[in-house]
Amino acid sequence: MNIIITGGAGFIGSHVVRLFVNKYPQYKIINLDKLTYAGNLANLKDIEDKPNYKFVKMDICDFDGVYKLMQDEHVDGIIHLAAESHVDRSIKDPFTFAQTNVMGTLSLLQAAKLYWESLPEKWEGKRFYHISTDEVYGALEMTHPEGIKPPFTTKASSGEHHLAYGEKFFTEDLKYQPHSPYSAAKASSDHFVRAFHDTYGLPTIVTNCSNNYGPYQFPEKLIPLFINNIRHRKPLPVYGKGENVRDWLYVEDHARAIDLIFHKGKVAETYNIGGFNEWKNIDIIKVVINTVDRLLGRPEGQDMDLITYVTDRAGHDMRYAIDSSKLQRELGWEPSLQFEEGIEKTVKWYLENQEWMDNVTSGDYQKYYDDMYKGR
Ligand code: NAD
Numbered sequence: 001m002n003i004i005i006t007g008g009a010g011f012i013g014s015h016v017v018r019l020f021v022n023k024y025p026q027y028k029i030i031n032l033d034k035l036t037y038a039g040n041l042a043n044l045k046d047i048e049d050k051p052n053y054k055f056v057k058m059d060i061c062d063f064d065g066v067y068k069l070m071q072d073e074h075v076d077g078i079i080h081l082a083a084e085s086h087v088d089r090s091i092k093d094p095f096t097f098a099q100t101n102v103m104g105t106l107s108l109l110q111a112a113k114l115y116w117e118s119l120p121e122k123w124e125g126k127r128f129y130h131i132s133t134d135e136v137y138g139a140l141e142m143t144h145p146e147g148i149k150p151p152f153t154t155k156a157s158s159g160e161h162h163l164a165y166g167e168k169f170f171t172e173d174l175k176y177q178p179h180s181p182y183s184a185a186k187a188s189s190d191h192f193v194r195a196f197h198d199t200y201g202l203p204t205i206v207t208n209c210s211n212n213y214g215p216y217q218f219p220e221k222l223i224p225l226f227i228n229n230i231r232h233r234k235p236l237p238v239y240g241k242g243e244n245v246r247d248w249l250y251v252e253d254h255a256r257a258i259d260l261i262f263h264k265g266k267v268a269e270t271y272n273i274g275g276f277n278e279w280k281n282i283d284i285i286k287v288v289i290n291t292v293d294r295l296l297g298r299p300e301g302q303d304m305d306l307i308t309y310v311t312d313r314a315g316h317d318m319r320y321a322i323d324s325s326k327l328q329r330e331l332g333w334e335p336s337l338q339f340e341e342g343i344e345k346t347v348k349w350y351l352e353n354q355e356w357m358d359n360v361t362s363g364d365y366q367k368y369y370d371d372m373y374k375g376r
Protein backbone atom coordinates (compact mmCIF):
# COMPACT_ATOMS: atom_id res chain seq x y z
CA MET A 1 0.00 0.00 0.00
CA ASN A 2 0.96 3.63 -0.48
CA ILE A 3 -0.24 5.56 2.54
CA ILE A 4 -0.35 9.26 3.35
CA ILE A 5 -0.13 9.97 7.08
CA THR A 6 -1.04 13.61 7.71
CA GLY A 7 0.41 15.38 10.74
CA GLY A 8 3.20 12.80 10.89
CA ALA A 9 5.67 15.30 12.34
CA GLY A 10 3.45 15.96 15.37
CA PHE A 11 3.15 14.07 18.64
CA ILE A 12 0.88 11.11 17.84
CA GLY A 13 1.58 11.22 14.09
CA SER A 14 5.31 10.67 14.61
CA HIS A 15 4.61 7.49 16.61
CA VAL A 16 2.23 6.26 13.90
CA VAL A 17 4.75 7.01 11.13
CA ARG A 18 7.53 5.23 13.06
CA LEU A 19 5.35 2.16 13.68
CA PHE A 20 4.23 1.87 10.04
CA VAL A 21 7.69 2.54 8.54
CA ASN A 22 9.33 -0.09 10.77
CA LYS A 23 6.56 -2.68 10.67
CA TYR A 24 5.65 -2.51 6.98
CA PRO A 25 8.79 -2.24 4.81
CA GLN A 26 6.62 -3.23 1.83
CA TYR A 27 4.44 -0.08 2.20
CA LYS A 28 5.37 3.42 1.11
CA ILE A 29 4.68 5.86 3.94
CA ILE A 30 4.28 9.51 2.97
CA ASN A 31 4.31 11.94 5.85
CA LEU A 32 2.34 15.04 4.78
CA ASP A 33 2.84 17.86 7.25
CA LYS A 34 2.83 21.67 7.16
CA LEU A 35 5.33 21.84 10.05
CA THR A 36 3.45 24.32 12.24
CA TYR A 37 4.83 25.13 15.71
CA ALA A 38 3.71 21.60 16.71
CA GLY A 39 5.39 19.73 13.85
CA ASN A 40 9.02 18.81 14.23
CA LEU A 41 11.07 16.58 11.91
CA ALA A 42 13.44 15.89 14.81
CA ASN A 43 10.62 13.61 16.06
CA LEU A 44 11.46 11.23 13.20
CA LYS A 45 15.28 11.33 13.06
CA ASP A 46 15.55 7.56 13.60
CA ILE A 47 13.53 6.64 10.49
CA GLU A 48 14.08 9.54 8.09
CA ASP A 49 16.53 7.59 5.91
CA LYS A 50 14.41 4.47 5.53
CA PRO A 51 13.67 3.67 1.85
CA ASN A 52 9.91 3.29 2.46
CA TYR A 53 9.57 6.77 4.04
CA LYS A 54 9.03 10.12 2.36
CA PHE A 55 8.32 13.55 3.84
CA VAL A 56 6.25 16.14 1.96
CA LYS A 57 5.84 19.63 3.41
CA MET A 58 2.28 20.60 2.52
CA ASP A 59 -0.80 22.21 4.00
CA ILE A 60 -3.79 19.84 4.02
CA CYS A 61 -5.90 22.83 2.92
CA ASP A 62 -3.97 22.87 -0.38
CA PHE A 63 -6.51 20.80 -2.32
CA ASP A 64 -4.60 20.91 -5.65
CA GLY A 65 -1.37 19.85 -3.96
CA VAL A 66 -3.02 16.96 -2.10
CA TYR A 67 -4.90 15.77 -5.21
CA LYS A 68 -1.71 15.78 -7.31
CA LEU A 69 0.23 13.98 -4.57
CA MET A 70 -2.43 11.26 -4.45
CA GLN A 71 -2.17 10.76 -8.23
CA ASP A 72 1.64 10.88 -8.32
CA GLU A 73 2.05 8.43 -5.45
CA HIS A 74 -0.94 6.15 -6.29
CA VAL A 75 -2.19 6.55 -2.74
CA ASP A 76 -4.44 3.76 -1.39
CA GLY A 77 -4.83 4.93 2.20
CA ILE A 78 -4.95 8.11 4.25
CA ILE A 79 -4.46 8.18 8.00
CA HIS A 80 -5.42 11.71 8.93
CA LEU A 81 -3.94 13.19 12.10
CA ALA A 82 -3.01 16.74 11.02
CA ALA A 83 -4.89 19.24 13.13
CA GLU A 84 -4.61 22.21 15.38
CA SER A 85 -4.81 20.34 18.67
CA HIS A 86 -4.49 22.63 21.69
CA VAL A 87 -7.70 23.76 23.42
CA ASP A 88 -6.06 26.88 24.93
CA ARG A 89 -4.95 28.04 21.47
CA SER A 90 -8.43 27.42 20.08
CA ILE A 91 -9.87 29.77 22.69
CA LYS A 92 -7.48 32.53 21.49
CA ASP A 93 -7.69 31.82 17.75
CA PRO A 94 -10.74 29.79 16.65
CA PHE A 95 -10.38 30.67 12.94
CA THR A 96 -7.18 28.68 12.47
CA PHE A 97 -8.93 25.68 14.04
CA ALA A 98 -11.89 25.87 11.65
CA GLN A 99 -9.54 26.34 8.71
CA THR A 100 -7.21 23.40 9.39
CA ASN A 101 -9.49 20.97 11.17
CA VAL A 102 -12.63 21.48 9.08
CA MET A 103 -11.56 22.87 5.69
CA GLY A 104 -8.32 20.87 5.71
CA THR A 105 -10.21 17.62 6.34
CA LEU A 106 -12.70 18.51 3.61
CA SER A 107 -9.85 19.13 1.17
CA LEU A 108 -8.40 15.65 1.91
CA LEU A 109 -11.81 13.99 1.61
CA GLN A 110 -12.53 15.62 -1.73
CA ALA A 111 -9.06 14.79 -3.11
CA ALA A 112 -9.43 11.14 -2.02
CA LYS A 113 -12.93 10.90 -3.47
CA LEU A 114 -11.98 12.35 -6.86
CA TYR A 115 -8.81 10.28 -7.18
CA TRP A 116 -10.25 6.93 -6.05
CA GLU A 117 -13.43 7.41 -8.08
CA SER A 118 -11.29 7.82 -11.20
CA LEU A 119 -9.62 4.41 -10.76
CA PRO A 120 -11.04 1.23 -12.37
CA GLU A 121 -11.16 -0.51 -8.98
CA LYS A 122 -12.70 2.59 -7.28
CA TRP A 123 -12.96 2.11 -3.49
CA GLU A 124 -11.59 -1.45 -3.53
CA GLY A 125 -8.65 -1.71 -1.09
CA LYS A 126 -8.90 1.98 -0.16
CA ARG A 127 -9.20 3.52 3.31
CA PHE A 128 -9.72 7.03 4.67
CA TYR A 129 -9.05 6.84 8.40
CA HIS A 130 -9.79 9.97 10.42
CA ILE A 131 -8.26 10.33 13.89
CA SER A 132 -10.44 12.25 16.30
CA THR A 133 -10.84 12.96 19.97
CA ASP A 134 -13.17 12.07 22.84
CA GLU A 135 -13.66 15.83 23.38
CA VAL A 136 -16.37 15.85 20.67
CA TYR A 137 -18.72 14.17 23.16
CA GLY A 138 -18.52 17.15 25.52
CA ALA A 139 -18.05 16.65 29.24
CA LEU A 140 -19.24 14.01 31.68
CA GLU A 141 -20.49 14.85 35.13
CA MET A 142 -18.34 14.01 38.09
CA THR A 143 -21.02 12.21 40.07
CA HIS A 144 -18.47 10.40 42.31
CA PRO A 145 -15.68 12.83 43.24
CA GLU A 146 -14.29 10.28 45.68
CA GLY A 147 -14.05 7.63 42.93
CA ILE A 148 -15.77 4.30 42.23
CA LYS A 149 -14.71 1.03 40.67
CA PRO A 150 -14.71 1.34 36.86
CA PRO A 151 -16.65 -1.23 34.81
CA PHE A 152 -13.51 -2.74 33.25
CA THR A 153 -9.91 -3.20 34.26
CA THR A 154 -7.27 -2.85 31.59
CA LYS A 155 -3.54 -3.09 31.89
CA ALA A 156 -3.38 0.72 31.86
CA SER A 157 -5.69 0.99 34.85
CA SER A 158 -4.65 -2.01 36.88
CA GLY A 159 -2.09 -0.21 39.02
CA GLU A 160 -2.62 1.42 42.40
CA HIS A 161 -4.87 4.14 41.03
CA HIS A 162 -7.96 2.47 39.66
CA LEU A 163 -11.03 4.64 39.96
CA ALA A 164 -13.78 6.17 37.85
CA TYR A 165 -15.37 9.48 38.83
CA GLY A 166 -18.89 8.77 37.53
CA GLU A 167 -21.02 5.96 36.12
CA LYS A 168 -21.26 7.41 32.63
CA PHE A 169 -18.66 6.92 29.90
CA PHE A 170 -18.31 8.12 26.33
CA THR A 171 -19.73 5.40 24.08
CA GLU A 172 -19.73 5.46 20.27
CA ASP A 173 -23.47 6.15 20.04
CA LEU A 174 -23.40 9.24 22.25
CA LYS A 175 -24.61 12.59 20.92
CA TYR A 176 -21.85 15.06 20.00
CA GLN A 177 -21.79 18.05 22.39
CA PRO A 178 -18.47 19.85 21.89
CA HIS A 179 -17.75 22.88 24.07
CA SER A 180 -14.41 24.33 22.95
CA PRO A 181 -13.60 25.72 19.51
CA TYR A 182 -11.09 22.85 19.23
CA SER A 183 -13.65 20.14 19.91
CA ALA A 184 -16.30 21.92 17.80
CA ALA A 185 -13.90 21.93 14.83
CA LYS A 186 -12.99 18.26 15.37
CA ALA A 187 -16.70 17.35 15.68
CA SER A 188 -17.40 19.15 12.42
CA SER A 189 -14.60 17.29 10.66
CA ASP A 190 -15.95 13.95 11.98
CA HIS A 191 -19.37 14.82 10.50
CA PHE A 192 -17.80 15.58 7.11
CA VAL A 193 -15.96 12.25 7.12
CA ARG A 194 -19.18 10.33 7.83
CA ALA A 195 -21.06 12.42 5.26
CA PHE A 196 -18.50 11.40 2.59
CA HIS A 197 -19.18 7.76 3.38
CA ASP A 198 -22.95 8.13 3.45
CA THR A 199 -23.16 10.34 0.36
CA TYR A 200 -20.42 9.02 -1.94
CA GLY A 201 -19.48 5.65 -0.44
CA LEU A 202 -15.95 6.74 0.53
CA PRO A 203 -14.49 3.93 2.71
CA THR A 204 -14.06 5.86 5.95
CA ILE A 205 -13.32 4.98 9.57
CA VAL A 206 -13.37 7.38 12.54
CA THR A 207 -11.78 6.82 15.93
CA ASN A 208 -12.15 9.00 19.02
CA CYS A 209 -9.36 8.67 21.54
CA SER A 210 -8.78 9.96 25.06
CA ASN A 211 -5.81 12.10 26.20
CA ASN A 212 -2.44 10.73 25.08
CA TYR A 213 0.86 11.03 26.90
CA GLY A 214 4.41 9.97 26.06
CA PRO A 215 7.58 11.12 24.23
CA TYR A 216 7.52 13.91 21.61
CA GLN A 217 4.42 15.70 22.91
CA PHE A 218 4.65 19.43 22.38
CA PRO A 219 5.48 20.97 25.77
CA GLU A 220 2.53 23.28 26.15
CA LYS A 221 0.31 20.27 26.95
CA LEU A 222 0.01 19.35 30.62
CA ILE A 223 2.46 16.49 31.13
CA PRO A 224 5.54 17.64 29.15
CA LEU A 225 5.04 21.27 30.23
CA PHE A 226 5.00 20.27 33.87
CA ILE A 227 7.99 17.90 33.58
CA ASN A 228 10.04 20.72 32.05
CA ASN A 229 8.87 23.27 34.61
CA ILE A 230 9.64 20.96 37.54
CA ARG A 231 13.12 20.34 36.17
CA HIS A 232 13.73 24.09 36.01
CA ARG A 233 11.80 24.78 39.22
CA LYS A 234 9.27 26.99 37.46
CA PRO A 235 5.66 27.37 38.68
CA LEU A 236 3.13 24.73 37.59
CA PRO A 237 -0.05 26.53 36.45
CA VAL A 238 -2.94 24.31 37.61
CA TYR A 239 -6.26 25.48 36.13
CA GLY A 240 -9.09 25.97 38.62
CA LYS A 241 -8.95 23.50 41.51
CA GLY A 242 -7.07 20.85 39.54
CA GLU A 243 -10.05 18.50 39.91
CA ASN A 244 -10.88 18.03 36.24
CA VAL A 245 -10.59 14.42 35.15
CA ARG A 246 -8.88 13.11 32.03
CA ASP A 247 -8.52 9.51 30.83
CA TRP A 248 -4.85 8.92 29.89
CA LEU A 249 -3.44 6.53 27.28
CA TYR A 250 0.23 5.92 26.41
CA VAL A 251 0.80 7.20 22.88
CA GLU A 252 2.32 3.94 21.56
CA ASP A 253 -0.84 2.12 22.61
CA HIS A 254 -2.85 4.61 20.54
CA ALA A 255 -0.50 4.03 17.58
CA ARG A 256 -1.01 0.24 17.92
CA ALA A 257 -4.77 0.74 17.96
CA ILE A 258 -4.52 2.87 14.79
CA ASP A 259 -2.52 0.13 13.05
CA LEU A 260 -5.06 -2.52 14.02
CA ILE A 261 -8.08 -0.44 13.05
CA PHE A 262 -6.57 0.72 9.75
CA HIS A 263 -6.10 -2.93 8.74
CA LYS A 264 -8.99 -4.72 10.46
CA GLY A 265 -11.59 -2.07 11.32
CA LYS A 266 -14.97 -2.11 9.55
CA VAL A 267 -15.67 0.63 7.02
CA ALA A 268 -18.15 3.28 8.24
CA GLU A 269 -17.58 2.29 11.86
CA THR A 270 -16.52 4.43 14.79
CA TYR A 271 -14.29 3.06 17.56
CA ASN A 272 -13.53 4.76 20.86
CA ILE A 273 -9.98 4.28 22.15
CA GLY A 274 -9.01 4.61 25.82
CA GLY A 275 -7.60 2.67 28.74
CA PHE A 276 -10.22 3.14 31.53
CA ASN A 277 -7.53 5.20 33.22
CA GLU A 278 -9.10 8.31 34.77
CA TRP A 279 -7.06 10.77 36.78
CA LYS A 280 -7.82 14.08 38.44
CA ASN A 281 -5.28 16.62 37.15
CA ILE A 282 -3.94 17.31 40.63
CA ASP A 283 -3.31 13.60 41.29
CA ILE A 284 -1.44 13.14 38.04
CA ILE A 285 0.58 16.29 38.74
CA LYS A 286 1.65 14.86 42.10
CA VAL A 287 2.76 11.61 40.43
CA VAL A 288 4.74 13.61 37.87
CA ILE A 289 6.40 15.75 40.58
CA ASN A 290 7.41 12.67 42.59
CA THR A 291 8.75 10.90 39.50
CA VAL A 292 10.79 13.89 38.27
CA ASP A 293 12.19 14.51 41.75
CA ARG A 294 13.20 10.87 42.18
CA LEU A 295 14.80 10.60 38.74
CA LEU A 296 16.73 13.84 39.29
CA GLY A 297 17.94 12.63 42.68
CA ARG A 298 15.93 15.27 44.58
CA PRO A 299 13.97 14.36 47.72
CA GLU A 300 10.64 13.00 46.46
CA GLY A 301 7.88 15.59 46.72
CA GLN A 302 10.25 18.49 47.27
CA ASP A 303 8.77 20.36 44.30
CA MET A 304 5.14 20.22 45.43
CA ASP A 305 5.50 23.91 46.32
CA LEU A 306 5.66 24.72 42.57
CA ILE A 307 1.93 23.93 42.28
CA THR A 308 0.23 27.27 41.53
CA TYR A 309 -3.54 27.45 41.16
CA VAL A 310 -4.45 29.86 38.33
CA THR A 311 -7.64 31.14 36.69
CA ASP A 312 -9.58 28.26 35.17
CA ARG A 313 -9.70 27.61 31.42
CA ALA A 314 -12.89 29.10 29.88
CA GLY A 315 -15.49 26.36 29.39
CA HIS A 316 -13.17 23.79 31.00
CA ASP A 317 -14.72 20.32 30.50
CA MET A 318 -15.02 18.55 33.87
CA ARG A 319 -14.55 14.89 33.05
CA TYR A 320 -13.59 12.76 30.05
CA ALA A 321 -13.86 8.99 30.30
CA ILE A 322 -13.86 6.66 27.31
CA ASP A 323 -15.63 3.33 27.05
CA SER A 324 -13.37 1.39 24.68
CA SER A 325 -15.05 -1.97 25.21
CA LYS A 326 -16.25 -2.14 21.57
CA LEU A 327 -12.64 -2.02 20.34
CA GLN A 328 -11.55 -4.57 22.92
CA ARG A 329 -14.47 -6.89 22.10
CA GLU A 330 -14.44 -6.63 18.30
CA LEU A 331 -10.73 -6.28 17.52
CA GLY A 332 -9.05 -7.52 20.69
CA TRP A 333 -7.12 -4.30 21.41
CA GLU A 334 -5.90 -3.57 24.93
CA PRO A 335 -3.42 -1.05 26.32
CA SER A 336 -0.04 -2.71 26.86
CA LEU A 337 1.31 -0.55 29.65
CA GLN A 338 0.33 0.09 33.21
CA PHE A 339 -0.02 3.80 33.80
CA GLU A 340 2.77 3.90 36.41
CA GLU A 341 5.17 2.30 33.89
CA GLY A 342 4.07 4.70 31.16
CA ILE A 343 4.64 7.78 33.29
CA GLU A 344 8.06 6.53 34.38
CA LYS A 345 9.09 5.97 30.74
CA THR A 346 7.69 9.36 29.75
CA VAL A 347 9.43 11.36 32.47
CA LYS A 348 12.72 9.56 31.76
CA TRP A 349 12.42 10.36 28.06
CA TYR A 350 11.90 14.10 28.62
CA LEU A 351 14.71 14.29 31.15
CA GLU A 352 17.07 12.54 28.73
CA ASN A 353 16.00 14.66 25.77
CA GLN A 354 16.45 18.19 27.08
CA GLU A 355 17.97 19.23 23.75
CA TRP A 356 14.74 18.29 21.95
CA MET A 357 12.77 20.26 24.55
CA ASP A 358 15.03 23.32 24.18
CA ASN A 359 14.82 23.20 20.38
CA VAL A 360 11.04 23.04 20.18
CA THR A 361 10.51 25.77 22.79
CA SER A 362 13.19 28.20 21.63
CA GLY A 363 12.90 31.74 20.24
CA ASP A 364 9.50 32.81 18.94
CA TYR A 365 7.75 29.97 20.64
CA GLN A 366 8.56 31.10 24.18
CA LYS A 367 7.19 34.56 23.40
CA TYR A 368 3.95 33.06 22.06
CA TYR A 369 3.53 30.94 25.19
CA ASP A 370 4.17 33.88 27.52
CA ASP A 371 1.63 36.03 25.60
CA MET A 372 -0.97 33.27 25.64
CA TYR A 373 -0.76 32.91 29.39
CA LYS A 374 -0.43 36.61 30.21
CA GLY A 375 -2.66 37.58 33.11
CA ARG A 376 -3.41 34.07 34.42
P1 NAD B 1 0.06 17.87 17.42
O1 NAD B 1 -0.43 19.27 17.60
O2 NAD B 1 1.21 17.38 18.24
O3 NAD B 1 0.48 17.64 15.88
C1 NAD B 1 -0.30 18.11 14.83
C2 NAD B 1 0.51 17.97 13.54
O4 NAD B 1 -0.30 18.44 12.45
C3 NAD B 1 1.80 18.81 13.53
O5 NAD B 1 2.87 18.07 13.00
C4 NAD B 1 1.45 19.98 12.60
O6 NAD B 1 2.58 20.50 11.92
C5 NAD B 1 0.47 19.32 11.64
N1 NAD B 1 -0.43 20.29 11.02
C6 NAD B 1 -1.16 21.26 11.64
N2 NAD B 1 -1.85 21.97 10.74
C7 NAD B 1 -1.58 21.42 9.51
C8 NAD B 1 -2.00 21.71 8.19
N3 NAD B 1 -2.86 22.72 7.93
N4 NAD B 1 -1.52 20.95 7.19
C9 NAD B 1 -0.65 19.93 7.42
N5 NAD B 1 -0.20 19.63 8.65
C10 NAD B 1 -0.67 20.37 9.69
O7 NAD B 1 -1.22 16.96 17.60
P2 NAD B 1 -1.36 15.50 18.27
O8 NAD B 1 -1.53 15.65 19.72
O9 NAD B 1 -0.32 14.62 17.72
O10 NAD B 1 -2.78 15.08 17.67
C11 NAD B 1 -2.86 14.43 16.41
C12 NAD B 1 -4.31 14.13 16.09
O11 NAD B 1 -4.86 13.30 17.11
C13 NAD B 1 -5.19 15.38 16.04
O12 NAD B 1 -6.10 15.22 15.00
C14 NAD B 1 -5.89 15.39 17.40
O13 NAD B 1 -7.15 16.01 17.30
C15 NAD B 1 -6.02 13.90 17.65
N6 NAD B 1 -6.05 13.52 19.09
C16 NAD B 1 -5.08 13.97 19.95
C17 NAD B 1 -5.12 13.56 21.29
C18 NAD B 1 -4.04 13.99 22.27
O14 NAD B 1 -4.16 13.70 23.46
N7 NAD B 1 -2.98 14.63 21.85
C19 NAD B 1 -6.13 12.70 21.74
C20 NAD B 1 -7.10 12.26 20.82
C21 NAD B 1 -7.04 12.68 19.50
Ligand code: TYD
Pocket residue numbers: 086087088211220221222223225237238239242244245246281313
Ligand atom coordinates in the same frame (compact mmCIF):
# COMPACT_ATOMS: atom_id res chain seq x y z
P1 TYD C 1 -4.21 19.47 27.96
O1 TYD C 1 -2.90 18.74 28.01
O2 TYD C 1 -4.23 20.85 27.36
O3 TYD C 1 -5.26 18.52 27.23
P2 TYD C 1 -6.89 18.68 27.03
O4 TYD C 1 -7.31 20.03 27.41
O5 TYD C 1 -7.04 18.43 25.58
O6 TYD C 1 -7.50 17.62 27.89
O7 TYD C 1 -4.78 19.58 29.43
C1 TYD C 1 -5.04 18.44 30.24
C2 TYD C 1 -5.72 18.92 31.51
O8 TYD C 1 -4.78 19.71 32.26
C3 TYD C 1 -6.91 19.84 31.24
O9 TYD C 1 -7.91 19.57 32.22
C4 TYD C 1 -6.36 21.24 31.45
C5 TYD C 1 -5.26 21.04 32.50
N1 TYD C 1 -4.10 21.95 32.38
C6 TYD C 1 -3.68 22.68 33.49
O10 TYD C 1 -4.26 22.59 34.60
N2 TYD C 1 -2.58 23.51 33.37
C7 TYD C 1 -1.91 23.64 32.18
O11 TYD C 1 -0.94 24.44 32.10
C8 TYD C 1 -2.35 22.87 31.05
C9 TYD C 1 -1.66 22.98 29.72
C10 TYD C 1 -3.45 22.03 31.20
